Amino acid sequence: MILKVNNLHKIYKNGTHALKGINFEVEKGEFLVIIGLSGSGKSTLLRCINRLIEPTAGTVEFLGENVTHVTGEELRKVKTQIGMVFQHFNLINRHSVLKNVISGKLGQLKTLNSIFGNFSEEIYDEAYRSLEIVGIREKADERADSLSGGQQQRVAIARSLMQSPKLLLADEPVASLDPATSNSVMQFFEKVNKEFGTTVICNLHFLSLVRRYATRVIALKAGEIIYEGQPKEINEEWFKTIYGDEAEEVEIR
Amino acid sequence: MRTTNEINQSPLDIIRQNKEVERRVNFIKAIFLDIFFVFYSVLVVQRAIYYKFILDLRDIPFSWEGILLVFIISVVISVCWTFTRTSISCKLFGVAKNNKVTKWTVEIFGWFLFNITFIAGWIITKLSIVDLFSSEGLQGAERLFGALFRPEFGIFDDALFAMIETIYIALLATLISIPITLLLSFFTARNLMKSSKFTFAVYYVLRLVLNFIRSIEPLIWAIIFSVWVGIGPFAGMIALLVHTIASNAKLYSEAIEGIEQGPVEAITATGANKVQVVWYAVVPQIVLPFLSFTIYRWDINVRMATIIGLVGGGGIGTMLMQYQGLARWHEVGLIVLMIALVVWVMDYVSAKIREAIY
Ligand SMILES: Nc1ncnc2c1ncn2[C@@H]1O[C@H](COP(=O)(O)OP(=O)(O)OP(=O)(O)O)[C@@H](O)[C@H]1O
Ligand SMILES: [Mg+2]
Numbered sequence: 001m002i003l004k005v006n007n008l009h010k011i012y013k014n015g016t017h018a019l020k021g022i023n024f025e026v027e028k029g030e031f032l033v034i035i036g037l038s039g040s041g042k043s044t045l046l047r048c049i050n051r052l053i054e055p056t057a058g059t060v061e062f063l064g065e066n067v068t069h070v071t072g073e074e075l076r077k078v079k080t081q082i083g084m085v086f087q088h089f090n091l092i093n094r095h096s097v098l099k100n101v102i103s104g105k106l107g108q109l110k111t112l113n114s115i116f117g118n119f120s121e122e123i124y125d126e127a128y129r130s131l132e133i134v135g136i137r138e139k140a141d142e143r144a145d146s147l148s149g150g151q152q153q154r155v156a157i158a159r160s161l162m163q164s165p166k167l168l169l170a171d172e173p174v175a176s177l178d179p180a181t182s183n184s185v186m187q188f189f190e191k192v193n194k195e196f197g198t199t200v201i202c203n204l205h206f207l208s209l210v211r212r213y214a215t216r217v218i219a220l221k222a223g224e225i226i227y228e229g230q231p232k233e234i235n236e237e238w239f240k241t242i243y244g245d246e247a248e249e250v251e252i253r
Numbered sequence: 254m255r256t257t258n259e260i261n262q263s264p265l266d267i268i269r270q271n272k273e274v275e276r277r278v279n280f281i282k283a284i285f286l287d288i289f290f291v292f293y294s295v296l297v298v299q300r301a302i303y304y305k306f307i308l309d310l311r312d313i314p315f316s317w318e319g320i321l322l323v324f325i326i327s328v329v330i331s332v333c334w335t336f337t338r339t340s341i342s343c344k345l346f347g348v349a350k351n352n353k354v355t356k357w358t359v360e361i362f363g364w365f366l367f368n369i370t371f372i373a374g375w376i377i378t379k380l381s382i383v384d385l386f387s388s389e390g391l392q393g394a395e396r397l398f399g400a401l402f403r404p405e406f407g408i409f410d411d412a413l414f415a416m417i418e419t420i421y422i423a424l425l426a427t428l429i430s431i432p433i434t435l436l437l438s439f440f441t442a443r444n445l446m447k448s449s450k451f452t453f454a455v456y457y458v459l460r461l462v463l464n465f466i467r468s469i470e471p472l473i474w475a476i477i478f479s480v481w482v483g484i485g486p487f488a489g490m491i492a493l494l495v496h497t498i499a500s501n502a503k504l505y506s507e508a509i510e511g512i513e514q515g516p517v518e519a520i521t522a523t524g525a526n527k528v529q530v531v532w533y534a535v536v537p538q539i540v541l542p543f544l545s546f547t548i549y550r551w552d553i554n555v556r557m558a559t560i561i562g563l564v565g566g567g568g569i570g571t572m573l574m575q576y577q578g579l580a581r582w583h584e585v586g587l588i589v590l591m592i593a594l595v596v597w598v599m600d601y602v603s604a605k606i607r608e609a610i611y
Contacts, residue, residue, distance in 0.1 A: 017264060
């Protein structure tokens with residue numbers, strides 16, 4: 001077991017109760033997808049896992065260790081082992097693609113070396129290899145913001161690969177991409193999952209993508225898990241419970 | 254660090270408690286603000302409107318005991334008022350009762366405050382249309398403007414050198430300020446410093462000091478430094494430098510606070526440390542705004558260097574002051590003309606450069 005979340009609560013400063021007692025476990029090699037309406041707490045959950053935010057109550061166990069309230073060096077150590085990809089890519093626009101990819105390695109580099117851009121041959125090699133995995137090695141020297149959305153997201157995946165992550169979190173990684181590009185980006189997640197055995201937890205909105213890529217699904221509603229199971233078991237009825245009665249499934253391929 | 258006790262509390266309890274605490278804090282704030290409002294209005298009505306305007310007294314009676322009495326009365330009135338939860342401050346802090354009485358008191362008292370402030374301002378500035386258009390006054394102004402528009406070019410060389418001095422004072426103050434401001438701005442950016450109690454304390458103290466320095470005008474700094482290091486361009490430069498650092502640190506740190514959080518989050522999530530996050534995710538986002546602020550500040554400093562010269566900060570301002578003291582208005586005319594020209598050119602050039610950067 002790689003991750004165990006136990007009775008997790010998150011209450012934001014403004015009083016929003018975003019997570020209300022979440023329990024689940026993730027086995028190594030799974031491709032877990034989290035679905036749910038906007039505001040149901042998907043992003044909050046991911047952020048609690050890699051501790052971008054601190055949970056209010058409950059525990060998160062990563063690789064058998066309780067990481068719920070670790071701080072300082074220990075916390076950084078945990079973060080280096082968990083990659084994260086965001087909806088809006090979050091690249092450094094003014095930096096080159098290569099430098100963006102290398103920044104995924106920062107957690108393992110000396111501060112001075114990283115500031116003076118003093119990277120070893122191996123790191124460059126690794127960065128090029130990561131770019132090759134996502135198929136955009138030839139873009140290495142271009143400015144990040146000159147790339148299309150799909151390409152930027154691939155750079156972001158390459159950046160997280162630099163961490164050689166045990167766990168890869170993706171927060172709606174294709175929500176700002178067109179359907180065709182979405183699919184191709186999702187294929188890279190699948191590749192990372194299958195070829196390197198990296199466990200993936202991914203927030204998604206489109207059920208067709210969920211059915212195609214997920215090995216297991218969790219549905220959140222108002223901060224609580226209301227469904228857990230196989231993607232193919234989500235039928236009309238479950239769909240209405242998750243997304244509300246008025247919702248209708250939109251197909252994308 | 255949270256205590257285990259707190260973690261074991263039910264989340265709903267925590268929410269309720271937070272709300273309760275916030276309501277109480279707001280209520281206390283409202284009490285203080287109400288005291289201020291009432292005290293202020295009583296003072297203004299008594300001193301400016303009653304003594305000065307209605308009784309038209311020359312020497313207004315003043316004693317601290319009197320003021321204290323007014324204050325105590327105001328405190329009693331306003332506290333009673335706040336506790337009815339219909340006062341203006343209750344409304345401002347969102348703890349007022351939601352009824353007709355609140356609505357009326359807020360409207361009437363707000364209107365009242367605005368009016369007495371305006372009337373007091375009128376009385377205190379001794380606003381007088383008569384003075385502005387008296388015939389003597391107009392004649393004086395005419396003489397002066399006449400001279401200014403026929404500048405004396407005999408002192409052109411001297412004025413030119415003084416002008417160059419002024420521009421260099423401004424330039425040097427701006428240049429030296431850059432590294433110091435840069436360093437300070439990271440320590441005064443809330444989003445970078447709020448993570449731990451220690452850094453937040455540093456942030457807070459630095460902000461306080463910088464706010465204090467900034468609140469003192471460069472003109473006054475120049476007076477201080479001309480006593481400290483002697484009258485002349487050096488005093489002017491240091492005065493400008495101090496003020497530039499304090500104001501630009503604020504602008505810079507606001508730029509840092511306004512950056513996109515996405516990249517910061519992404520770099521943090523890789524396990525990078527604080528310095529790495531700043532260097533990789535913050536710095537690239539603020540280079541251009543920083544450059545732009547600095548150039549703009551040079552432009553402002555040229556103008557300020559002129560003013561500072563008036564109190565002995567060197568350059569064209571000092572020269573202006575000398576000729577003004579001798580009432581040689583034709584020479585003053587030339588100097589004013591040159592200042593206007595340089596300021597206009599600087600304004601134009603700095604705007605162009607800033608446009609080109611973006
Ligand atoms: N920083 C924050 N401060 C206060 N409330 C927040 C914060 N972030 C999120 N929330 C609130 O927490 C709840 C859950 O938000 P979250 O972003 O986790 O939802 P989500 O499922 O990711 O939605 P989306 O699909 O729109 O991304 C929402 O009600 C949101 O308003
Ligand atoms: Mg989200």
